[in-house]
Amino acid sequence: MDRNHLLRQVAYMKNSLFDQGYLDREQFTQLEELQDDANPNFVEEIVTLYYNDSARLIQNMEQTLVNRPIDFVRLEEILHQFKGSSSSIGAKKVNDACTQLKEYCSAENTEGCSRTLQLVKQEHAVLRTRLETYFQMVREAG
Amino acid sequence: MKTLSLLRFNSALIVDDDPLIRKIHSEVLKSLGFQTQVAKSGKEAVDLYRAGANFDIVFMDATKELRGMGVSTKIVGVSSECSESEIEAFILAGLDLYYAKPLTDANKIIPLIEDLKNKSVPNEGPKKTM
Numbered sequence: 087m088d089r090n091h092l093l094r095q096v097a098y099m100k101n102s103l104f105d106q107g108y109l110d111r112e113q114f115t116q117l118e119e120l121q122d123d124a125n126p127n128f129v130e131e132i133v134t135l136y137y138n139d140s141a142r143l144i145q146n147m148e149q150t151l152v153n154r155p156i157d158f159v160r161l162e163e164i165l166h167q168f169k170g171s172s173s174s175i176g177a178k179k180v181n182d183a184c185t186q187l188k189e190y191c192s193a194e195n196t197e198g199c200s201r202t203l204q205l206v207k208q209e210h211a212v213l214r215t216r217l218e219t220y221f222q223m224v225r226e227a228g
Numbered sequence: 229m230k231t232l233s234l235l236r237f238n239s240a241l242i243v244d245d246d247p248l249i250r251k252i253h254s255e256v257l258k259s260l261g262f263q264t265q266v267a268k269s270g271k272e273a274v275d276l277y278r279a280g281a282n283f284d285i286v287f288m289d290a291t292k293e294l295r296g297m298g299v300s301t302k303i304v305g306v307s308s309e310c311s312e313s314e315i316e317a318f319i320l321a322g323l324d325l326y327y328a329k330p331l332t333d334a335n336k337i338i339p340l341i342e343d344l345k346n347k348s349v350p351n352e353g354p355k356k357t358m
Contacts (some may be wrong), residue, residue, distance in 0.1 A: 109317050116332040120255045128255060171248045174330040 092227035101221050113176030130221045137214055138173050143168040144207055151200055161199065162191045168206075179209040193201055241276065243267045243288030249255050249330060253287055260341075285341070287331070 103110040114129075121128040143164055150161040169184045182205040190198030241254045250266040256314045264342070267273040268353065273288065286303045293324050 113332065119258055119334070120252075120332070122259075125255065132248065132251060135251060139246070139248060166245060170329055171246060174248055174252055174332070198333070225336075 089227060092223065096220070096227050099223055103216060103220065104110055108216055109179050110176035110178045113173070117175065131223070133217055136171055136177075140168060140171055140210065143171075144203075144210065147203055147206075150223070151196070151203065153222055156194075156196060156199075158191050158194050158199075162188065164192060177210075180206060180213060183209050199211050238262055240264050240286075241267060241273060241281075241283040241286045242289075243270060243273045243286065245269055248306045253331055256332055256337065257287075259334050260337060 090172060093209045101205060103109040104114070117129050117132060133147075146164050147161055149167070150157055150164070165184060165188055169181060169188075187199060187202040187206055190202055238261065240257045242250050242257070242264060242267070244253070250268075254264040254266060262285075265276070265281070267288075269275060270288065273286065284302070288303065288305065296297050314353055
C-alpha cells in the first residue's frame with residue numbers, strides 16, 4: 087500500500103481518537119512533540135509503560151472492594167495515582183470514569199464504586215485496543 | 229528538538245514514584261537541554277544528595293525531606309492535585325515553585341526556569357545543617 091495512503095490513515099485514526107473523546111488532543115500532541123530521531127518510539131513506549139502499570143493499579147483497586155471492611159482511603163490513593171498516569175497520556179474517557187469513581191469513593195458508596203470501577207476497566211480496555219491498532223498503523227506507515 | 233542555553237541550570241533531578249511521570253518529565257527536560265536523573269522517592273533523592281550528587285533543579289512530589297537537610301537547590305513541586313491546601317503545604321515545606329502534573333509542555337517550563345534563574349544565587353551545593 088502506498089505510503090501516503092497509510093499516513094492519511096494514521097492521521098484519520100488519530101483524529102477519530104480525539105473527536106470521539108478517547109484522547110485529549112493537547113496532551114497527546116505534547117507527547118508526540120517529545121518524539122524525535124533520538125526517541126523515535128517515545129509515544130508508544132509511554133503508552134506501553136502506562137498499560138503495564140495501570141493494569142496493576144486496577145487490580146489493586148478491585149482488591150480493595152473485595153476486602154471487608156472496605157478501605158475507601160486506600161482505594162482513593164490508588165485511584166489518585168491511576169488518574170495521574172491516565173492524565174499523562176491524555177486518556178480522556180478513562181479519566182472521566184475515574185472522576186465518577188472518585189465521587190462514589192468519597193461518598194463511601196460501595197455499589198457505586200463497583201459499578202464505576204467496571205466502567206473504568208471498560209474504557210481502559212477499549213482505549214488499549216484502539217491504541218494498539220493505531221500504533222500498528224504507525225509502524226506500517228514507517 | 230528545542231534547545232535552550234541555560235548555562236548554570238543544566239542538571240535536573242526528577243523525583244516521583246510513578247515510572248510514567250519520571251519518563252515523561254525526563255524527556256521534557258532533556259528536550260530543553262537538561263541532563264536528567266531520576267529518583268523513585270524523597271528518600272532516594274536524599275540518598276543521592278548524601279552521596280555527593282548535586283542538581284541545579286529538582287522536580288518532585290514532596291519537598292519536606294530535601295529542605296530538611298539544608299538543600300538550597302531550587303525545588304519545583306509537581307502534583308496532580310491543584311487544591312489550595314496542597315499548594316499551601318508545598319510552600320510551607322520550602323518549595324520554590326509549584327506546577328501541575330503532568331509537565332509535558334516544554335514551552336511552559338522555559339519561563340519557569342528563566343524566573344528561577346533571575347531569583348537565584350550561585351548554587352553552593354547542600355548546606356550542612358549540623
